[in-house]
Amino acid sequence: MQLEDTFGRKFKYLRLSITELCNFKCNYCLPDGNACDTPTGGLSIRQIETLVQAFAKMGTSKIRITGGEPALRKDLVDIISLCKQTPGIDKVALTTNAYRLNKDAQKYKDAGLDALNVSADSLDPRMFAAITGKKKLEDILQGVDSALAAGIKTVKFNTVMLKQFNYKELSSFLAYLKEHEVTWRFIELMQTGDNQVFFERNHVPGQAIKNTLLTQGWERIIRGGDAGPAQEFSHPDYRGNIGLIMPYSKDFCDTCNRLRVSSQGKLHLCLFANEGHDILPYLEAGDVDATVEAVGLSMKDKKATHFLQEGFTGATKQLAMLGG
Template sequence: MLEDKFGRRFHYLRLSITDVCNFRCNYCLPDGYQCENDRDFLKVSEIKTLVSGFAKLGTSKVRITGGEPALRKDLCDIIKVCASTAGIEHIAMTTNGFKLESDIQAWVDAGLDALNISIDSLDPRMFASITGHNKLESILRGIDKALALGVRVKVNAVLMKQYNEKELEPFLAWLKTTPVTLRLIELMQTGDNNEFFQQNHVSGMPIKDKLLAGGWSQLIRDKSSGPAQEFYHPDFEGRMGLIMPYSKDFCASCNRLRISSLGKLHLCLFSEQGLDIRPALQSANDEMLQHQLTALLGDKKATHWLQEGYTGATKHLAMIGG
């Protein structure tokens, strides 16, 4: 079992398969994707070795991320490789949803069982202002198709003071009849968004207080769950989640490791640099990979230090999939 010196166990792998994204979200890539390195992304054969090695060390959940993973033409092959690996119980993906409506059936057929979809506003004009794309209606239809296919759906919305801070009520109205989990995520400071962060960061704590006062109850986290505090209400089909990385003890429940699309292990979203494990992947030697992962995990820190303004090498979240 992958376990660090603080007793945290890692059941959950976040696997980036590309750093390319076709959206221009104002909090992540406001100027669009800028190619800053060779696009020698992990091959399917390398991903097979990677997931096998992690599974043998106790990982049970793989989340495919980007950039935008749907930009990879071999996405379905990647999903199949992950889903067919012994020990892997759940295959999830995070997407901006631009191909959701057209491709969800193929993803499910390949083995996908859960989706996280970014929707920062339910107002089509605000959605287009934030992302640079007029795709909200198509994404909402895609969510309906995913739910009909039995996919567990979570929707991510980054809280921003100047954009969607006032949209809690529309989101709650949507959850009345829509069986998804909406996670409101505190805006995080990265290497290239300091001014935007200072202007737009909103704490999730007042929202948590409002939910509890309104009859919502907090759920107990599963071992492979993400970092959200999730809440349910008997009168709502959907659930509400809050991801508050600036809250006390946020890192105490960390259960995931990250692999970049170039084959580097990131012990934290805000780690100083990636640790190169690609030689083990290229040699198709998952035993070598297991030894390397176990050794490298000794360097994982107790916290991300975000509360002190530390952002490490993370220029923007598309680099290693958030």
């Protein structure tokens, strides 16, 4: 069985949020930290097991564990292991702010983690603290070194480009890639339900960065079948690569291959969908077949595009709700 929508797009990639909580206060996401009404619970291990088995049965081969900050869950290593040991799941990835990475990188690798995305919005310690609310840059960079030493071969940084903050640091990121065999991904700031003014002041079109790269000799890399939405580039003079995630670019949604499930057990057909489809009752019952049926029926509601260009943000108030 292979999940497919009414537009012929096939879905092999699940982004699974295991918590809405985050311990950073990034100015583009949670400038005031988590709200008092943020759910503190998440899917149980058994519920996650049912979910992962169901998606594997529907042809999913890649799972990315996200949050909030997934490392706030003490059972993260068990969740990684569960996903990796599920027949049909070939790749397990993790997106994290890396606050525990230096301590736990080897545990993640031993549990079966294949790929790691680390949020790092500046290479300047003061700017990093201004954006995230945390003086943790050195810890994060050490954590990445530990992950590479542990044998996690696919490591990527995620940076949200902000006009008033880190946009002038492009040369610093490029200098890092001269010496480090990682991918640095620049993400267009997206408008959400609570950041309209910040968005208007700080949005940087990804095409502007792409034009700069092309003039400097960077060349496009063909993306893999289970890859996310990034356009990736390489350069013979650099050990690392660059990725661009440009949700406001034309045809961004044409190659969509991923679905999302929130920590509250809702299936989101798009990051900016109006609402999630509640599949929690089937997960609570441990019913794999019923979960498969519910997800399959929901696919008819998937839209051709996210409508971001029209200012539509759906139910996403901030990105920690669903892992970006």
